Amino acid sequence: MNQENGYIQVEYREDNEAFVVYYPPVLNGVKPDYKECTEYLKGHGFENYNNQEFRALICGDAKSEMSLGVGDGLEFIESMSYKISLDKMKVTCRFYPPSKNGMTMDAKDILGELAKKNVNFGIDQDFIINFMNNRVYFTDFVIAEGRAPVHGIDDKIEYFFNTNPSLKPKHNEDGSVDYHNLDNVCQVKEGDLLARLHKGDRGTNGKDVTGRDIPCRTVKTLRLEKGKNLHLNEDMTEIYSEVTGHVSLVNGKVFVSDVYEVSGDVDNSVGNIEYNGNVHIRGSVRGGFQVIAKGDIIIDGVVEDALIQSDDGQIIVKCGIHGMKKGLLDAGGNVITKFIENASVFSGGYVEAGSITYSDVSASDDVIVCERKGTIAGGVIRAGGKVDAQTIGSPMGAATQIEVGMAPDKKERYVQLQREISVLSQNINKLKPIIKTYNKYIQEGKQLDQKNALYLQKVAGELTKNTKMLEENQQEFNALHQELITSRHAKVMVSKDIFPGVSITISDITFNVKDKRSFCQFEKKNGEIVVNNL
Numbered sequence: 001m002n003q004e005n006g007y008i009q010v011e012y013r014e015d016n017e018a019f020v021v022y023y024p025p026v027l028n029g030v031k032p033d034y035k036e037c038t039e040y041l042k043g044h045g046f047e048n049y050n051n052q053e054f055r056a057l058i059c060g061d062a063k064s065e066m067s068l069g070v071g072d073g074l075e076f077i078e079s080m081s082y083k084i085s086l087d088k089m090k091v092t093c094r095f096y097p098p099s100k101n102g103m104t105m106d107a108k109d110i111l112g113e114l115a116k117k118n119v120n121f122g123i124d125q126d127f128i129i130n131f132m133n134n135r136v137y138f139t140d141f142v143i144a145e146g147r148a149p150v151h152g153i154d155d156k157i158e159y160f161f162n163t164n165p166s167l168k169p170k171h172n173e174d175g176s177v178d179y180h181n182l183d184n185v186c187q188v189k190e191g192d193l194l195a196r197l198h199k200g201d202r203g204t205n206g207k208d209v210t211g212r213d214i215p216c217r218t219v220k221t222l223r224l225e226k227g228k229n230l231h232l233n234e235d236m237t238e239i240y241s242e243v244t245g246h247v248s249l250v251n252g253k254v255f256v257s258d259v260y261e262v263s264g265d266v267d268n269s270v271g272n273i274e275y276n277g278n279v280h281i282r283g284s285v286r287g288g289f290q291v292i293a294k295g296d297i298i299i300d301g302v303v304e305d306a307l308i309q310s311d312d313g314q315i316i317v318k319c320g321i322h323g324m325k326k327g328l329l330d331a332g333g334n335v336i337t338k339f340i341e342n343a344s345v346f347s348g349g350y351v352e353a354g355s356i357t358y359s360d361v362s363a364s365d366d367v368i369v370c371e372r373k374g375t376i377a378g379g380v381i382r383a384g385g386k387v388d389a390q391t392i393g394s395p396m397g398a399a400t401q402i403e404v405g406m407a408p409d410k411k412e413r414y415v416q417l418q419r420e421i422s423v424l425s426q427n428i429n430k431l432k433p434i435i436k437t438y439n440k441y442i443q444e445g446k447q448l449d450q451k452n453a454l455y456l457q458k459v460a461g462e463l464t465k466n467t468k469m470l471e472e473n474q475q476e477f478n479a480l481h482q483e484l485i486t487s488r489h490a491k492v493m494v495s496k497d498i499f500p501g502v503s504i505t506i507s508d509i510t511f512n513v514k515d516k517r518s519f520c521q522f523e524k525k526n527g528e529i530v531v532n533n534l
Contacts, residue, residue: 001130004029007138008037008058010044011065011100016073018046021065021100022057032058032138040096041068044076075102078135080113082143088208091119091144097137107132114144121211122146144209149216152203157222158196161186163249175372188247188256195239195254197224225253246278248295250312257295265301266291278313287324296333303327303343314349321345323359335363356381358398365486374495376400384486386493393499393513405490405507405524406483414484417477424470431463492522493534504529 006025012018020041025031034055041047046068057066075098082093091114098104105113107128114123123144131141188194203216224232227250229243241247245258257277262270265283272290273279279293284301285308291297296313303317305326314333321327323343329335334349340356347363354371358378361367366385369376374390380401381387393400406414438456442448448456492504494517502513504522511522511529519534 001127001134001136003136003139005137005139006031006058007097008032008040009097009100009137010041010046010068010071010076012071012073012075016070018068018071019065020046020049020054020057020068021063022060023063024061034058036138043079044099045071075099077102078104080105080110082114082117082119084117084119084209088210088212089146089148090142091209092140093143094140095131095135095137097135104135110143118210119144120209121207122209146208146214147206149206149214150204151217152219153200154220155200155222156198157224158198159249159254160193160195161188161247161249186247187245187259188241189244190241192241193238194230194241194247194256195224197222197237199237227253227255229256229258230254246295260293266306284319287326297331303329315347320354334365350385351383364483370495376402383490384483385489386491388493388495390494390496391498392492392494393497393502395499397499397501400502401505402492402502403505404487404492406480406487410480410483414477414480417473417480421470421473421477424466424473427466428463428470431459431466434459435463490524494518494520495534 003023004025004027006029007023009021009023010018011021037054037058038051041049049068050066053066057064078098079096080093081096082091084091095105110128110131111123114120121144124142127141127143200219200221202219205216206214208214224236224239226232226239229241229245230239231242232239239254241256243256243258245256247254247256249255259278259280260273260275262273262279262281262283264270266273266281266285266289270289272292274290274292276294278295279291279297281291281297281299281301285291285299285303285306287304287306290307290309291299292307292309292311293313294311296316297308297310298316298318299308300318302319303321303323305322305324306328308315308317308329310331310333312332315329315331315335315337317329317335317337320338321329321340321343323341325342327343329343329345331346332348335345335347335351335353337353339354340351340359340361342358344360345351345362347361347365349363350365350368351361351363352368352370354369355373355375356367356369356377356379357375360380362382364384367381367383367387367389369387369389372390375394376387376389376392377394378398378400380403382403384406385404387402387404392402435456438448438452438459487507490506492506497516497518498513498520499516500514504511504513506522506524506529509524509527509529511531517531520531521534522529522531524530
């Protein structure tokens with residue numbers, strides 16, 4: 001650290017006459033600022049001097065001096081100024097020389113000046129020592145710096161299988177849809193590693209120059225959640241499969257289920273099937289039989305007038321559904337099939353088919369009929385989201401009902417649940433402190449009389465009842481909330497033709513198609529259904 005910037009210093013001589021001595025900059029230094037110099041002189045009682053002469057003095061390139069007149073002859077001490085940044089993470093200081101024979105500041109003086117504004121952390125002691133040995137004036141130095149917080153890293157779970165449970169079938173270039181190579185089930189073997197938890201870093205708090213803590217960002221902590229047929233390693237960071245079957249991720253929890261496989265048709269030789277997992281039928285499901293499963297159901301053949309029910313998974317029928325007005329498919333997830341004919345289909349996800357004729361089809365999400373023909377004719381089609389088809393209705397005027405969006409009664413229930421959840425939450429918040437008070441009383445070894453014991457029992461019962469109702473209402477509310485989000489995109493899209501005989505209902509408004517239209521879509525805007533070109 002060397003003096004490079006130019007600076008001035010006051011020197012008293014005979015008869016207390018004061019002189020200002022100018023030391024020009026060297027190397028890459030800069031000349032002193034006129035205003036800063038005059039403030040320095042003014043601070044020590046020098047105001048009556050020739051300003052023009054002084055300005056010329058400090059603009060020179062050589063050491064020079066000028067008289068300031070007669071002063072009081074009192075030598076003055078070295079001084080410092082400093083600025084604290086707005087975020088209080090840095091202190092920049094600047095030192096000014098004493099009079100020629102004045103005293104210099106020591107480390108205690110410097111620390112005392114900093115303490116006046118509560119600067120007590122991150123002070124550069126090495127700089128102070130260096131300054132004591134080699135004083136530099138009219139130059140900025142960083143004398144203190146805070147410690148910035150080190151933000152942590154969130155925990156992360158790495159999955160070693162496909163976590164997307166809703167892969168759609170492949171659409172070929174010729175417009176057909178490949179229902180045979182869906183590859184929707186993630187097969188696993190016993191001992192397979194399925195998930196690994198990568199622990200993050202909690203981070204370190206920072207501190208500003210006044211010693212105030214600066215908290216680091218709160219990180220997200222995770223833990224591995226597992227279902228049946230799985231085990232965790234000792235440090236709870238890896239999940240392994242205990243069986244050969246299929247794996248899925250449901251609400252953040254890993255599940256592995258065995259797959260029940262039927263090599264041929266479901267008929268008299270097999271009987272009805274009820275299975276707590278996935279079912280894969282290599283043949284068809286004949287009329288009058290039932291296939292009920294907890295997970296996915298894949299049928300390589302056709303479904304006749306049979307019952308196919310999947311509680312939590314999707315149903316895939318590769319060759320189509322001949323319902324004969326009795327067939328019923330009910331899936332918690334998606335339904336994917338070649339065609340639907342004279343059948344009832346209910347899906348908690350989307351429905352995708354090559355064609356739908358004279359059937360009752362309901363989907364929480366979309367109904368997509370987009371193969372080359374892609375026809376919906378006859379029956380009732382309901383979708384929480386959109387209906388997308390090549391053709392809707394028929395030239396013969398087949399009565400076809402299309403309904404999209406959330407039904408008005410569900411909207412009313414959604415608002416009602418909001419109110420009920422608020423009331424239940426308030427009740428729970430009132431009951432908890434009462435129980436806490438009584439529990440503390442009991443823990444202190446005190447005995448409750450009969451009246452208070454009965455009251456505590458009553459309050460505990462009310463809390464249990466309200467908590468259960470809140471959980472049930474919250475679950476129903478979340479499901480309706482998801483439907484509401486989906487319904488905001490409700491519309492009917494027609495890639496080719498739509499014919500008279502089709503009625504379209506979006507939420508609570510109905511539009512009857514009276515003329516053939518092509519390449520259009522129907523949406524609800526400003527309280528009415530409008531038709532736009534695709």
